């Protein structure tokens with residue numbers, strides 16, 4: 001019998017949102033007919049690209065290789081992101097499904113550029129002056145499919161602006177389900193993430209985005225009923241990380257500039273560096289050009305401690321590479337920093353070391369330690385193999401891929417996570 005698994009990632013939807021979603025009609029339906037948790041621990045750093053790669057591999061960032069959203073490119077004003085499948089170590093759910101003869105599809109799922117997926121519209125944006133969006137996307141995914149949905153539904157889209165982008169993705173998703181019936185379908189929606197960043201977690205605009213997500217879920221359920229495949233479909237709605245409101249940004253590369261660890265060219269771009277902070281928003285990696293300079297290491301740690309003390313203890317924690325690695329983050333960093341609640345890091349060398357977010361900056365952010373209370377994300381799975389109205393008190397993002405593999409009756413092999421056996425009938 002043909003079987004279908006549809007994974008809808010609701011970027012930045014967290015445990016607080018779950019309390020709102022659970023009373024909306026379509027999420028209520030999914031929860032009552034599914035197994036669920038609003039206490040899912042993300043990964044560290046709790047960012048979109050590392051988290052989405054964990055969702056499809058079952059591994060921690062240090063083991064799947066996507067240790068941040070962005071690459072370490074100190075000299076680029078706008079660094080490239082980890083767009084490409086080739087950057088992921090090991091096998092993914094979509095590779096495994098395809099290898100086993102299943103039809104696969106993916107819409108704006110992170111880190112899928114040039115992946116071997118039957119219908120693929122990767123999340124990628126042009127990052128060079130000579131590139132444009134359509135050309136960059138076409139070259140990195142399924143050309144004919146993308147041309148088709150752009151022609152059919154492109155009028156719904158206004159660049160990357162929300163909620164238009166998610167509306168375009170949804171129209172494309174419904175088309176794919178009806179006409180192509182992928183066995184494994186990954187869909188990434190960023191409506192809530194977008195409005196949390198720009199207006200804060202408690203904004204009415206976030207509530208509106210949650211309402212739109214409920215309507216989107218309803219459209220999928222109705223279509224599955226209409227084409228009579230709901231009974232053989234596993235529908236999963238999940239989040240990747242939480243969000244916390246932010247009042248201040250911290251610019252430690254400015255501090256490193258003042259200390260002489262970074263130098264700039266005439267255009268104000270980084271010419272050379274010995275120490276560099278690569279932001280993960282709520283956390284940050286510190287890298288050294290030369291790993292063996294012990295005097296510099298001591299100096300940097302001392303400078304960070306003094307800076308934090310002089311600025312309201314805005315660095316909550318300084319982790320060594322070993323500690324960062326024990327949390328699943330990049331073991332090749334020199335240090336990892338955790339911002340205090342209300343603060344986040346950016347790479348800039350310009351302006352004041354600490355600035356308020358009221359003007360130009362994000363009003364809420366992710367990237368923080370995934371163990372923080374109130375910052376957990378969600379997982380709801382409803383299908384022929386899973387229990388109805390069954391709550392998991394707690395679970396981990398790393399357990400999702402092995403669980404989904406089990407639903408697909410496939411085996412991911414040895415990964416960091418474990419299948420959630422208790423949800424199966």
Ligand SMILES: [Zn+2]
Nearest residue numbers: 011012048240
């Ligand atoms: Zn995200």
